[in-house]
Amino acid sequence: MGVTLKDVAEKAGVSTSAVSRTFTEGASVSPKTRAKVERAADALGYSPNALASSLTTGRTKLIGLVSNNFHNPLFLEVFDRFTRGLQDRGLRPLLVNLALDETDPQASVRMLRQYSVDGAIVASSTLPPSFAEAYRAAGIPVVNSFGRFTTAPQVHVVGIDNVACGRMAGEALIARGYKRVAFLGGPEQATSTQDRALGFMAALREHPEIEVTASYASAYSFDAGRVEMTKLLMSEPAEAYFCGDDVLSIGALSAVQEAGLSCPNDIGIIGLNDMQMSGWQNIDLTTIRQPVAEIISASIDLVIDTVEDPKRHPETRLFPCRVIERGTLRPER
Amino acid sequence: MGVTLKDVAEKAGVSTSAVSRTFTEGASVSPKTRAKVERAADALGYSPNALASSLTTGRTKLIGLVSNNFHNPLFLEVFDRFTRGLQDRGLRPLLVNLALDETDPQASVRMLRQYSVDGAIVASSTLPPSFAEAYRAAGIPVVNSFGRFTTAPQVHVVGIDNVACGRMAGEALIARGYKRVAFLGGPEQATSTQDRALGFMAALREHPEIEVTASYASAYSFDAGRVEMTKLLMSEPAEAYFCGDDVLSIGALSAVQEAGLSCPNDIGIIGLNDMQMSGWQNIDLTTIRQPVAEIISASIDLVIDTVEDPKRHPETRLFPCRVIERGTLRPER
DNA sequence: TGATTCATTGCAACCGGTTGCAAAATTCGA
DNA sequence: TCGAATTTTGCAACCGGTTGCAATGAATCA
CATH class of the missing domain: 1.10.260.40 (lambda repressor-like DNA-binding domains)
Known part of the structure; x- marks a missing residue:
């Protein structure tokens, strides 16, 4: 053959x-x-035969694309852009689908080594930094995309500043004159949740006249958001919520609508991500946009550069987000 | 290292x-x-080193996962299940993201051969059968998932019977007593659209008292569905629509709502796919469910079997669909 | 105990390429 | 035109494994 x-x-x-x-x-x-x-x-x-030649050249042109976010609609766009971007640069994505409860990176390290990937991209907002660090420790050039910013990073991180996003959300609510606001986060132990809460609270601290509360959904999912918001609506809800991400937001939005209320008239909601369907007219979610394209493009560049120069110093590239005005927050005054 | x-x-x-x-x-x-x-x-x-051993054994345990459906939310689930299913069987998915306008399979054939994949899965409802056939012609064991059924298949096909689905949709509308119904398809040249239209019309032909019309959106997308439905609402719309797929349906649904009308009171809608968000309570789309898990599991089994026995005769496995009752169609009488 | 069978082991060739090195061929300068 | 410099070419070793085959060692049987 x-x-x-x-x-x-x-x-x-x-x-x-x-x-x-x-x-x-x-x-x-x-x-x-x-x-x-x-x-x-x-x-x-x-x-x-690319594989045979890799034996002597030491390059497979294979990049491990590792994620545990196969349920987040944003990641359809993420996978699309990553695969296309890698292809355009002559690289092939080798997909690794991490179980949600997978905490030990060793199995995937072995996997990636067996296939001698040139590098790896860990695309997840929920995996701990230790995951990508394990790859690096195994000698695999790695970039942690959508990961957590740390001041002394062990690996390359490309993403957004979640603290700044939290602050941005807080300021958006303040600017719209809400007097009782709340944070409705994802799982409390997720680093992204913590950071967003931090920023949000920091913004609100500058306005002690505004009442602020916080609660946490059990997952970054529609159902979790819906359940949590339903619960909140039973006692005295806040005027506006900053929800952990868009899926959560839409769940919360659904709960509001099911309770016979509406956004933004009765309750305001602002999400985070701006996934495609947030812009659908019958959802029309006000949210904070992550510049996905830029993050991915930078991630690919960085992993390639690191393959070329493995001793490259760990670097953090954060991209600015911005509020996308839609229909779930009342207008600025 | x-x-x-x-x-x-x-x-x-x-x-x-x-x-x-x-x-x-x-x-x-x-x-x-x-x-x-x-x-x-x-x-x-x-x-x-899996790659080195592949040289002598002739097996890389790499399976090409080829798709052009990176914008269809259903495919997030599809990719999740495929990657997990392959992993569980000790195989690695090598992702190939086909451009939407890519009609020549040769580039991807070369790609897959360079990496000596053991087999390939073409997961797409819009690619022509010739695509998968090109792989087979190149000696790559291949399964066309979510592909079109043909009576004398050249390659393995696993999916649903689109004609039967169309009929099922037609019968659902008939059973609910709609007197003026319509097909709102995806692009007219897509084989899945044609088949669904065929079945739908066939069901309606048995009820000449029911008025039936058809129109086609420019793509399987939210916007296309919304635009088309908006247009339809300007003249005299039908009582109920069978839309090409769920994304299209939600676009149409949005148009209905934006016109100040509601489903199912003013207009009925039934979709096809049952992607995750169709079940979200603030969408609540009545639709026909594709058994995605079964299709994928069968596809993987089939590709593995074909790797073992490359001379295996092309086979077609179609899985039954069923109507998922939700809120966009009035109840059966 | 000796002959025979069977499991285990190492040698060496091979899988499909790449690459350093020296020989061969070409180009260039005078 | 000749010799030197440069380019092109093939040889052979190597990349990290696998595997047929013959040799070795252990186990079995009489």
Whole structure:
């Protein structure tokens, strides 16, 4: 089935080295031999075996794409952009789907090493930094995308400043004159939740006249958001909520609507992510946009650079977010 | 960086063959050597290079996962299940993201061959059958998931019977007593659209007293559905619509709501797919469920079987769908 | 105990390429 | 035109494993 280098060499009447060199960028081959080889290769339908060559070159052009966010609609866009971006740069994504309860990175480290990936991208907002660090410790160039910012990072981090986002959300609510606001977070132990809460509270601290509370949903999911908001509506709800992410927000929004209330008239909601469906007119969620395209593009660049220069110092690249005005928050005054 | 077989062999004081055999299922090694080798391997942190071994065994355990559906929310679930299912069976998914306008399979064929994938799964409801057939022609075991059923298939097809689904949708509308119904399809040239229309019309032909019309949105997207429904509402709309898929349905639903009307009181809508968010309470779309889990599980089984026995005859496995009762269609009478 | 069978082991070739090195061929300068 | 400089080429070793085969060692049987 497979046409090999040797077959082509034989057909072209040259050595295997000559064939190898015609397919290697910048190798020394005369135009004449190159032509002969190319003719033979075409005739035979030859394409080089990337895996075999990786043995000697040490490069597989395989990048591990590791995530545990296969339930977050935002990640459809994330996977789309990552795969396309890698492809465009001549790399292949090897997907690793981490179980949600997987806390030990060793299994995936082994996996990635077995396939000799050139590098890895850990795309998750919920995995602890230790995950990506395990890859790095195993000698795999790695970038943690959508990960948590730390002041002394062990690995490259590309993402957003969750604290700043929290503050931005708080300020958005303040600017709209809400007097009783609340944070409705995802799971309390998720670092992104903690950071967003931190920023939100910090903004509100500057306005002691505004009453602020906080509660946490059991997951970043529609159901969890809906359940939590339903509970909140039973006692005395706040005027406006900053929800942990868009899916959670839409769950909360649904609860509000089911209770016969409406956004933004009765209750205000602001989310975070701006996934595609948040813009759908029958959802129309006011939210904070993560610049997904930029984050991904930067992540890919960074992983490539790190493959080139593995001793590169860990770096953090954070991208600014902005509020997307839609229909679940009343207008600024 | 890499610990090799040789290192382990040296440390354990045995030949490389012995080491290789300890890591090969069913090879002949004495318990004593096995123990020695395992100790040495653990100490060194050795894990075998899957790519190197693929050279001699001819198996990479890599499965190409090819799709152009990176914008359809249903496919988040699809990717999740595929990657998890492959992993559970000891295989790795190599993702190929096809551009929407990519009609020539040759580039991806080359890709898959370069990485010597053991097999490929083409997961798409819009790609023509010729795509998967090109893989097969190149000697790559392939399964077309969510693909079109043909009577004399050239490749394995796993999916649903779109004609039957169309009929099921038609019958659902009939059973609910609608007198003026319509098909609101995706792009007219997509085979899935054609098949669904076919079945729908066939069901309605048995009820000549019911008025039936058809129109087509420009894409399987929210916006396209919304635009098309908005247009329909301007003249005399039907009482109920069978929409090409769920995303399209939600777009249409949004248009209905924006016009100040509601489902199912003013207009009925039934979709197809039952993606996760169709069940969200503030969407609550009545739809026809594709058994995604079964389709994917069968696809993986089939691709594995075909890797074992490449001469296996092309086979079609269709799974039954069923109507999921929710809130966009009035109840049966 | 000796002959025979069977499991275990190492050697060496091979999988499909790449690459350092030296030989061969070409180009260049004078 | 000749020799030197440069480019092109093939040889052979190597990348990290696997595997057929023959040799070795252990176990079985009489």
